[in-house]
Amino acid sequence: MEFFAARFVAFIGQAANFVWGPPLVFLVSGAGLFFFLYSRGLPFRHFQLALGVLAGKHDSTSSPGLVSHFQALSVALAATIGMGNIAGVAVAIKMGGPGAIFWMWISAILGMATKYFTCSLAVMYRGRDSAGVLQGGPMYVIVEGLGKRWKPLAIWFCIAGMAGCLPIFNANQLTQAVREIALEPAGLTSAGMASAVIGVTLMALTAAVVFGGLTRISHATALLVPAMVVVYVVAVVGIILINISEVPKYLTLIFTDAFGANFFGGEPMFGGALGGLILLGVRRAAFSNEAGLGTAPMAHGAAKTSEPVHEGLVAMLGPVIDTLIVCTMTALAILMTGVWQTGDGSGVTLTANAFEAAYPGFGGYILLLCILAFGISSLFSYSYYGMKCFSFLFGAGRVNIYAAFYVGTILLGAIASMDVILNFIDLSFALMSVPTLVSALILSPKVVKETRRYFARKGERAVAEAGGEL
Template sequence: MEQLTMFFKKVDAFVWGPPLLILLVGTGIFLTLRLGFIQIVKLPLALKYLFTKDEDSSGEGDVSSFAALCTALAATIGTGNIVGVATAIKAGGPGALFWMWIAAFFGMATKYSEGLLAVKYRVVDDNGQMSGGPMYYIERGLNNKFLAKLFAVFGIGVAFFGIGTFPQVNAITKAVEITLNIPIIISASILTILVTLVTLGGIKSISRVAELIVPFMAVFYIIGAIIILVFNIKLLPETVMLVIKSAFTPTAATGGFLGASVMLAIRSGVARGVFSNESGLGSAPIAAAAAKTKSCVRQGLISMTGTFFDTIIVCTMTGIVLILTGTWKSELAGAEMTNAAFKSGLPIPIIGQYIVTIGLIFFAFTTILGWNYYGERCTEYLFGVKGIRTYKYIFIILIASGAFLKLDLIWIIADIVNGLMAIPNLIALIGLSGVIIHETKKYFDEFKYKETENVKSVGKIG
């Protein structure tokens, strides 16, 4: 097992080397500049769209734009926000959080572009369901079936062996064992049954569960983190300064922390940030394609808020609590580290312990549901609707076995397949950037025209 872990570590280091990091962040920077910093300029409008009914909801689609976002957030707000942030800071020091912010900021432009293309190039499958995502905009936009199929293969790989199964199951069963003393075999069995019941219902069943759980779980977790910040408000400026300073200077060894170089902080922050918010991976647009809307730009804006909520808000809360409480310097790792941070940060320790455990259970469970759908759409693309049932059976078997694998190996495998999935998607985003700019300009030109006409109409009435 040790030799196998070492082998995968070498593959992981190669996949997540400087070329992929540059491609990920570079694509975000490129799209940010071409779109005129859309993640800043249009964020208020994106948030407005998120909480108002879509006038174009008569468009083709399976679920509402909000439900599509909740499904995407179900897949993104997961163990990356609790375990992933702890893993990043444990490896790269407090500076890793800063690089998560940078990756997320530029990743918002990437996520906007992915959502836009997903709706523009989506199709209806033989079951009457919407199918979209990178495999379709690569094939129909770039006219490259090889890259499209490659993405779909890697997408199934991530669903089976990456974000979709092992890290989530492992996190849930470990957290329940530590906090509630429930044996892993029991929690793994219950989890498998629940996943089976929900996922067999398809996107409508998954989105209904996501709409109920995602807003609740995010608010519940954020409130817990805010209470810790309020009780330790004096340490907040010092914590933020440590994050910024550590992003540009090596972090010295202290306590159980072994020290980290700037490059390690960047690599840890970007890799874990992508694992959490999935910008550039091409997963979220698969859910965005199911939205009932006629406007690809509107859905792109709504998709963009997913990265904002996931990393800029939820991951930041976790990271600040870990650093502010000093838990990042301990010998602990993963969920245990975050658990300890919440316990030490709150006046009643047991409350902190339950916040992390309950948050982790909900976060990880909904991530499993979201990734089940992503893998299903990739399977449908490669094998047609006839392959979906076999895919779901394999997925359920992997869920049942995911609790019994070592954490280190799980994260390494997840990192590798994530990186491989991102490559064809990023190539497509760069290749189709002209389409993204054209659709964006066209939409906002029409938007300005409508606003001008509305002002004229009001003036005439007055």
Template sequence: MEVLEQFFSTLSGFIWGKYFLLWLLPLVGVFLMIRLAGFPLRRIPEAFARLWRGRQSNAEGEVTPFNALMTALSATIGTGNIVGVATAIGLGGPGALFWMWCMALVGMATKYAEAVCAVHFREKDASGHNIGGPMYYIKNGLGARWLWLGGAFAFFGCMAGFGIGNTVQAHSVADALYGSWQVPKAVTAVMLMALVAVVLVGGVKRIGEVAGRLVPTMGVAYVLCGLVVIVVNISSVPAAFALIFDSAFNGTAAAGGFAGASVAMAIQFGVARGVFSNEAGLGSAPIAHAAAKTNNPVEQGMVAMLGTFLDTIVVCSITGLAIICTGVWQGEALGAQMSQAAFTAGLPGGFGEVVITLAIALFAFTTLLGWSYYGERCAQFLFGARIIMPFRVVWVLAIYVGATADLSVVWIVADVLNGLMAVPNLIALILLSGLVVKLTREYRKKH
């Protein structure tokens, strides 16, 4: 087991190290943003208007544009917004938050292009349902000779789902509930299995409906609690922003329990945790957007890019500012404990611990739902519709394993599979970027 862990640790270090995805992901985002002449950034107000109107739609598809985004957000707004941000700041200093913002802004172009391609190249399965994602825009957009690349994405996506989207999430919920209220992990596992199974029976429409109600509610509640923490420490906000920008370019000196961080560390952990949080470039979110009730790929692309904006620029910023304003980033706490310490310092009566525990539980639950759909579609691409029901059964059973077992190796393997997912997707986006630009120009001429 130690040899296996060492192998995957080395592989993860290469994939997510300084010389591969941490450069490739932002460079592809910058490339797409330049080719699109800043279209995603300039159309943010219009995107919010379309999101609001997208609560209802009679166009062809499975779920409304609004619920498609909520399904995507259900998979991205998760432990990365709580644990990931704290980890980035704890290892890279406050400057890591600045690089998370940068990654999100260029990631909007990536997420936009993913959704445009997903809707444009989606197809119907034997049951008449709209299906799509990187494997389909590779297959239908790049031709038969690239089919192996689509198969590679589907394989890595299916396997990654059981890691980052299933067992890791179940483990986070079980740990949080046991740590705060001593709920036995086996009890948490059974509860999660039952709740997820009930939702999965209804397929993507049920997932979209649940996500459409749960994601906005929990997201707004978490942001409001975070804002209370920031308002309580409002006098520290100017200094917090100054520290973020200064340490992003000058590094962070050691202070308190913090060991200090270089500019390279701020960039590395900011970009890595930013990708982990919003998944721009991984190719997961376009699987959900391909099911949207829309006849226009560009319109859904604008809705999709808001996922990156809301996830990182809004939710992650709230967590990061709460951590920096309260000063807990200089203490001994790490990961979820750092976020918990920040909210406890700003909310009365121990309410901060309750907020973080419930947030981790709810965020992880919705991630289980979102990634179940991603994994199911990847499995369907590889094995056909007959795999759907067996996949759902295995998915539910895996929750118990995740909640009750030691996942030290699974975390590392999940990081590797996430990185391997991104490679086929980024290749496809570069090759299909001309089509994305063409569709965008046609839309601009009409509007």
């Protein structure tokens, strides 16, 4: 039995490394660059409008949809601001060194353009599920935008989505954090028993929310995410201030190592260590902000709006918050405290070591509080994504079957090895990105046309309000 388990683990790792090879890196990065150039950076010039839409200044009670712009962004951020920002950044630095963060930044900037296009499409091509409820997401974009003959691509996305959105990684890292930061130092219980107890507790908390549907999920995440972002940012700002003299050194190191790859410890790609570092940055950025994977369009496609451009602009804020801000702060905390070179931990443990180094005696508990909020809210968001994929394939009336399976896998994630879980999620995310980006690339002229039409109308309104003059 152990032989077959080892072979399965090895197969998952090889499959993840294979699919995240040059073709997929070119697809993810190339699509983002194409969207940025094709739109001529137009969405990037309207951050003020995006913030206004997010604040509800352009809401209409008669607009179709289920949740507000803020709730849609909260659901999307609940999935991305979590283990990807805390554990994923630590994994990237441990494997690739400071330079990996630079390539995560580049991927995030391109990911902003990707999210604008994919989430605008999610509103442009909404469809109705078997219960007649208006829904959005790559599967509906494919069927409604490209036609029924493309449905196999939508099915591909949903199968990969049901696997990729399982809570195993979040449950694994949550369990590791609670066990190593709180329980084991106190000598309360053994690692195996602790993992099982934590897993069962997480199952109960998640079940209480996910069986309530999107409304309950969106309300829970809208409460948890903003509060914990503030707590986390304040804590990391404190670490930065404590080590303020080190900031220029490590910001410089991030840039220089991005092209030197002096700390890269993985397999070379594209002919050398630099290629491997770029691949690592793209892979971890995808895990962090999920641009191009198709998860965010499922959340933003449910927003109450009749303007696709509005939701595209709001979605574009996601990579700014989760990667350019939160991931960078996590990286600086790990780098400036020196634990990336002296610590033996990986994933969430490495980040916990950084907090404890900055705030001896209680730093780990500050991080644990943030991890619990981020991780649990991620469990809520991913359940919605998985159930939406299941509903598309098997009908809205059977969605609780997936919800029960989803909750059950939390215990599996709590006791399983992180390596096999991370590779499984990476593999599933890669498979999700193909139908999402292929459909977005094909339909991109529609987005550009809608964007130009929207801003033309907006300009005409401005002229009218100015009495015919600008």
